[in-house]
Amino acid sequence: MRIGELSERTGTPRRLLRYYEEQGLIVADRSANGYRDYDEFFVDRVMQIRGLLDAGLPTRIIRQILPCLDKPRIIHFPDATPEMIATLEHERDRMTERVNCLIRNRDAIAEYLDAVRTDDRPLESTTAS
Amino acid sequence: MRIGELSERTGTPRRLLRYYEEQGLIVADRSANGYRDYDEFFVDRVMQIRGLLDAGLPTRIIRQILPCLDKPRIIHFPDATPEMIATLEHERDRMTERVNCLIRNRDAIAEYLDAVRTDDRPLESTTAS
DNA sequence: TCGAACCCTCACATTGATGTGAAGGTCAAG
């Protein structure tokens, strides 16, 4: 598929798809005329990238961890340098911290919403009746 | 405490503490000479802010949700407009998505690390012996 | 063959979170 379709299917501006490529997050084939040609696979990949970006990871880190997340893992063993391992462990831990922080605050929001709702209901029904 | 101590205790540059104030995330008292004067409470608050920023939330959103997360919740009921509720619900759901994305990818990293480690061990012991 | 709808690269603009430093006030210790 070409960039327009990938853009629509992932809800990502073309500009950003080119940017992700420039950052080394995706590598697109080119057809004869120079147009980018994406495999079906990139729909998921782009969503994954966007999710990680949205969760606060910079492209630099995403570029490092993406190759380790592919399914046929056998290929990726050789390039596992000690520094890479250390980086991954560090990022894994940072992600866990992020998760905890998000859960804590999300639950607080949820709790607040519950409290507001159960408190508002009588008022609402008063107004409604 | 003054800004220097808060900065050290939270690992946050003074510049950013002033920035968070400018963004309405924290409101500091002023002592007679104009210096910012922070309560003990702000140590936790700043950590919370940093965690949320690190998790990808912009200050604009953090400013909206912070007031709902304070303990004496009774005070905050009145200002719960329908739009605010909708915003909070939306953010709560976005945070859940972020959590899921982070967990998915973190677990993939962890799995990769496990795989690499169990595969490397024999080689390491060979080199070590 | 022309126009619409794609695609390309290049480049400058913006926004949010930060870094950095200037110019100056406060205060405690020497």
Next chain:
DNA sequence: CTTGACCTTCACATCAATGTGAGGGTTCGA
């Protein structure tokens, strides 16, 4: 009373992610 370590505001700089548009090529249908 001066020096050093704080603090103040203001302003300009940077970086990453993103917006926007110019200038130009490709493809396809009318």
